[in-house]
Amino acid sequence: MELPEGEEQALNSVGEQILSALITVAQAAQQALSSPRTGISTTALASPSNVMVGEDKAEKQIHAMNSAQRENLRRLLREPFVARVEVDSGFGTAQAVQTFYFARPSAADLAAAIKDARLITLGAPLGRLAEHEAGDTVSVGASGHEREVRILKRTVFHPTLQEGIWDAVVKRFEAMPWGDLLEVLGHESLRQALEEIQRRQAGPLAEEDILRRLLKAAAEAEFERQRIRRKVVDRIALRDQPILDKFQGEVFRLPVDRQVMLFGPPGSGKTTTLIKRLAQKRTPDALTEEEERVISGYIRDSFLRPDSWAMFSPGELLKKYLSEAFNQEGVPDAGNVRTWEMERHDLARNVLGILRSSNSGRFQLDSSHSPLADQSSSSIAHLHDDFAAYVETVLIKRCDDALATLIASKDENVRQAIQNLRRRFNNDQRLELEDIFRFLDQVEGLQSEIKRLNEQISTDLNKIVNRLLNTRGGCWMKLVRRYQ
Secondary structure, X not given: OOOOHHHHHHHHHHHHHHHHXXXXXXXXXXXXXXXXXXXXXXXXXXXXOOOOOOOOHHHHHHHHHHHHHHHHHHHHHHOOOOEEEEEEOOOOOHHHEEEEEEEOOOOHHHOOOOOOOEEEEOOOHHHHHXXXXXXXXXXXXXXXXXXXXXEEXXXXXXXXXXXXXXXXXXXXXXXXXXXXXXXXXXXXXXHHHHHHHHHHHHOOOOOOOHHHHHHHHHHHHHHHHHHHHHHHHHOOOOOOOOOOOHHHHHHHOOOOOOOOOOOOOOOOOHHHHHHHHHHHHOOHHHOOHHHXXXXXXXXXXXXXXXXXXXXXXXXXXXXXXXXXXXXXOOOOOOOOEEEHHHHHHHHHHHHOOOEOOOOOOOEOOOOOOOOOOOOOHHHHHHHHHHXXXXXXXXXXXXXXXHHHHHHOOOOHHHHHHHHHHHXXXXXXXXXXXXXXXXXXXXXXXXXXXXXXXXXXXXXXXXXXXXXXXXXXXXXXXXXXHHOO
């Protein structure tokens, strides 16, 4: 590697800061994991209770938050960050230059761990800086308070830990005014590159055997090509790509309530972008203020549940490496990646009750026979639309009938709860599908009332039976002996 003097100094300065910051963040993560005070204590609650029994929602949420926090720290311990960016706020002075390091997991607990720099979650609004090249001008900040900054230096790398020593394999190194120095670095070890620069600065080097170096580089390139080929044959996997480009970044950072449909040829990054979008929307410190307002209260609890998302794969093999890609981004796959072949059977048997099971259903599935006279895409789409309309009509009617029955109840608490729910619906006369979805989101709040009613019904039934047995005891005993 041979660089002009100015570029050598820039690489040497950035490289030393990266290696030092890797050590700092890893040590801070280890210290936070070892501290007994990490996380929120349940003693902060006004009336903490036994979390091993009952439905103590507050305690469960605190333990879930603490568990997620410790998992983020463990991920930072394995991979402190994957990019470094220097930006100029536009004032043209040294004080206007800011340095950011970008981590894949939530970095809120260690944001100030690095001296004179900030550790940021890639999914956060400022994470867009890592997706732009050196020389780009980027608008950052919330709506109405944006300001433009210029990317001065950007380094994208893969951190590695070998024998207790941190290093980084550089994927891109960009610095103004030279631009992209990727070809010069050639995916080299950052530590080795710095050692070579230091040897060069120490004095003149002996004449280099350039031919030997070229032959060695060619042999290493062929070995790497064969290694990747064997890896693809042995185990299919999505390419690990922590930093997307600025166009993909614009897509996965769209607001959480925006629906997205991606089209593109194979290998264009559609799946990677969708995985990154889901991971980002599930990271609390990566959301904008507008998204925080959308995902609030009970909606946040539902949104962050492990079963709140699903991705459908066309086959089992693709499903396997999709699961691994989600885990790499910190989104555990608890059966969320599915195939439609299996999902349709579960829906027909256990949800819609069409296929025969132990307690419901009338029909058996004959996979060798298709019940559709026309199996074209347009025909299947029409069938779906007709069936969806039928299901929606039946569902709304059943819910309307159930609400009418509950409102007519003699139990004042039940009537009050149902009236409170109806006030939140758009239509006071007839339910709509959106009302039912909102009702299902709030079903946890009705669990205590359902439990109370069940206990009250059980108590009243026991009283009725005891009264009959006490007043008509002789008749009951004769009946029992008759059927013994």
